Amino acid sequence: METGSVTTPFGRRSMTLGMLASQVMAGEIKPGQSVDKWKLFRALCEARPLLGVGDRALAVLNALLSFYPKNELAQGNGLIVFPSNIQLSLRTHGMAEQTVRRHLAALVDAGLLLRKDSPNGKRYVRRDRAGEVDEAFGFSLAPLLARAEEIEQLAAAVMAERLHVQRLRERITLCRRDIAKLIEAVVEEDISGDWQGLYSEFRDLIEGLPRSPTTAQLELLLDELTTLRTDILNRLEIQVKSTKQRGNADYIERHIQNSNPESTSELEPSFEPKQGAIAEPDNDRGFVTAAKGRGETGHPFAQKDEEQSRRTGVRNDGGGLKSFPLGLVLQACPEILAYGPDGAIRNWRDLMAAAVIVRSMLGVSPSAYEEAANVMGPENAATVMACILERGGHINSAGGYLRGLTRRSEKGEFAIGPMLMALLRANAPAGRKVG
Numbered sequence: 001m002e003t004g005s006v007t008t009p010f011g012r013r014s015m016t017l018g019m020l021a022s023q024v025m026a027g028e029i030k031p032g033q034s035v036d037k038w039k040l041f042r043a044l045c046e047a048r049p050l051l052g053v054g055d056r057a058l059a060v061l062n063a064l065l066s067f068y069p070k071n072e073l074a075q076g077n078g079l080i081v082f083p084s085n086i087q088l089s090l091r092t093h094g095m096a097e098q099t100v101r102r103h104l105a106a107l108v109d110a111g112l113l114l115r116k117d118s119p120n121g122k123r124y125v126r127r128d129r130a131g132e133v134d135e136a137f138g139f140s141l142a143p144l145l146a147r148a149e150e151i152e153q154l155a156a157a158v159m160a161e162r163l164h165v166q167r168l169r170e171r172i173t174l175c176r177r178d179i180a181k182l183i184e185a186v187v188e189e190d191i192s193g194d195w196q197g198l199y200s201e202f203r204d205l206i207e208g209l210p211r212s213p214t215t216a217q218l219e220l221l222l223d224e225l226t227t228l229r230t231d232i233l234n235r236l237e238i239q240v241k242s243t244k245q246r247g248n249a250d251y252i253e254r255h256i257q258n259s260n261p262e263s264t265s266e267l268e269p270s271f272e273p274k275q276g277a278i279a280e281p282d283n284d285r286g287f288v289t290a291a292k293g294r295g296e297t298g299h300p301f302a303q304k305d306e307e308q309s310r311r312t313g314v315r316n317d318g319g320g321l322k323s324f325p326l327g328l329v330l331q332a333c334p335e336i337l338a339y340g341p342d343g344a345i346r347n348w349r350d351l352m353a354a355a356v357i358v359r360s361m362l363g364v365s366p367s368a369y370e371e372a373a374n375v376m377g378p379e380n381a382a383t384v385m386a387c388i389l390e391r392g393g394h395i396n397s398a399g400g401y402l403r404g405l406t407r408r409s410e411k412g413e414f415a416i417g418p419m420l421m422a423l424l425r426a427n428a429p430a431g432r433k434v435g
Contacts, residue, residue, distance in 0.1 A: 007114075007115070007116050007117065029075050029142060029145055029146050032074075033074070033075070033145060033148075034072045034073060034074035034145075035072065035073050035144075035145060035148040036071060036072060036073075037065050037068060037070075037071060037072070037073045037141075037144075038065070038071070040073065040144060040148055040151060040152075041058075041061070041062060041065060042155075043151050043152050043154075043155035044058065044061070044112075044144075044151055044155075045058060046154075046155035046158050046159055047151055047154035047155040047157075047158055049158060050154045050157070050158060051110055051112070051151075051154065052110055053106060053107065053110050053112070054103075054106070056095070056099070056103055057103040057106045057107055057110075059092050059093075059095070059103075060088065060092055060095070060100055060103040060104060060107065061107055061112065061113075062092075063083075063088050063091035063092050064081050064083070064088070064113070064139060064141070065081075065141070066091055067081040067082075067083045067087075067091075068081055068141060073141060073144060073145045073148075074145070075142070075145070078136065079140050079141045079142045079145065080116060080125075080136035080137070080138050080139065080140050080141075081138050081139055081141065082123035082125055082136055082137060082138030082139070083123070083138070084123060085097045085100050085101065088100050088104075104139070111143055111147070112143055112144060112147075113139050113140065113141070113143060113144075114139065114140035114142060114143055115139060115140075116136070116137055116138060116139070116140050117137060118137035122137070123137055123138040123139075125137070125138075161215065164215065165215055165218065168215070168218040168219060168222055169218065171222055172218065172221060172222050172225060175222065175225035175226060175228075175229055176206065176225065178229050179202050179225065179228060179229050179232060180202075180425070182229075182232050182233070182236065183195055183198065183199050183202070183232070183421075184417065184418065184421040186236070187324075187328070187417060187420070187421060188415065188417035188418070188421075190324070191236070191239055192239075193235055193239070198228065198231070198232060199424070201228060202225075202228060203425075205221060205224055205225060205228070209221055324383070324416060324417065324420060326345075326347070326348060326351065328420060329351070329383050329386060329420065330345060330351075330386075331424065331427075332386075332387070332390070332420040332421075332423040332424045332427065333383075333386035333387055333389065333390045333420075333423060334390075334427070335386075335389050335390050336351065336354050336355070336358065336385075336386040336389055336390075337354075339354040339357045339358055339361075340353070340354045341353060341354075348379050348382070351379075351382045351383075351386070352378055352379070352382040354382075354386075355369075355381065355382035355385040355386065356369075358385050358386070358388075358389050359385055362385075362388065362389065362392065362398035362399075363398060363399060364385075364398050364399040364402055365399055368399050368402050368403050368406075369381065369385070369402065371403070371406055372384065372402055372403075372405070372406045372409075375406050375409050375410050376405075376406065376409050380416060383416055383420075384402065384405060384416065384419075385402070387416075387419050387420070387423060388401060388402065390423055391423070
């Protein structure tokens with residue numbers, strides 16, 4: 001049976017104060033104390049980072065526990081196990097004996113095992129006439145029983161920290177998604193503001209996070225992202241309120257103008273061609289009218305669209321598809337610059353000329369590009385060609401891809417904004433950040 005006397009190691013192994021402290025602690029086991037050995041081992045695995053033991057050392061400890069005959073660790077059952085290194089090697093799936101000895105020493109140094117060496121250093125048991133264990137020499141599991149409560153508390157702390165980090169990462173992911181989607185929306189809607197600067201700040205925060213961040217670094221990043229998201233939402237709220245007020249004022253003004261019962265011509269716009277205008281077929285609207293020699297359209301909202309385009313810099317071309325400012329297109333698709341006249345693109349005409357060169361280089365047929373220009377508008381078709389060039393390595397057939405986008409545009413299922421934002425995000429780490 002195990003005694004409470006202090007034992008010293010066999011051979012050249014020296015005695016340390018840590019070993020003495022472990023033996024003293026093992027002698028303070030509470031009367032009747034017991035613990036399920038496998039539940040305690042699972043807690044040990046959880047608390048491993050705080051105990052300073054490796055996974056292979058835990059594999060050796062698992063093998064030692066398998067030699068203990070009972071499921072409950074208790075002082076009354078005896079706490080000494082005495083397998084040979086060969087047996088431990090077999091139960092650790094062939095681990096080398098030298099490695100087994102090294103990890104046994106690590107477990108002793110960590111205060112999880114005690115050596116009870118025999119006079120000759122061998123591990124064996126001496127039994128009485130009844131076959132009961134009289135005295136055993138090997139490794140004592142008493143420190144595990146003595147530290148069971150401490151180990152369970154450490155395991156609970158590790159699990160709580162892991163859950164905290166998981167929730168931090170989830171909240172960071174939600175913040176990142178919110179910020180990216182909000183900035184994408186304001187670019188799509190062409191809302192005025194320093195959105196490029198905010199996007200650059202957002203990318204700097206994300207790229208400044210190390211590969212294996214600490215909990216404190218994650219908490220700091222979450223605070224900064226939350227502040228940035230709040231700033232964006234506040235700006236958008238101001239913009240929405242301002243737009244709503246302008247919309248109400250416009251509605252009141254239109255209501256006053258249309259309240260004149262004698263002004264019946266203002267209620268329904270006339271679609272009859274002007275004198276000297278001809279009717280031309282259109283795929284989307286059936287027929288539109290165009291004035292001869294002046295390039296004027298007979299669509300009742302054409303003048304309003306042109307005024308809005310001059311005011312905002314964003315135009316609606318074929319089928320209502322929105323085209324974006326040239327500067328934003330070039331920032332998202334810088335590779336198209338090399339194909340402009342003299343290696344530069346100064347206006348939309350230069351971009352469309354470069355798009356024709358890129359079309360030929362990528363093997364897009366003239367008919368496919370002409371169809372895209374008719375459906376999307378020439379500026380949008382040139383923008384799409386710039387995007388295809390930027391992602392050329394990921395597109396197998398540029399012509400087929402362009403025809404697919406053209407068909408989606410005809411159905412109103414395609415928008416250029418998300419494509420440009422994706423390219424802006426892809427180019428940002430390479431040094432071409434927005435802003």
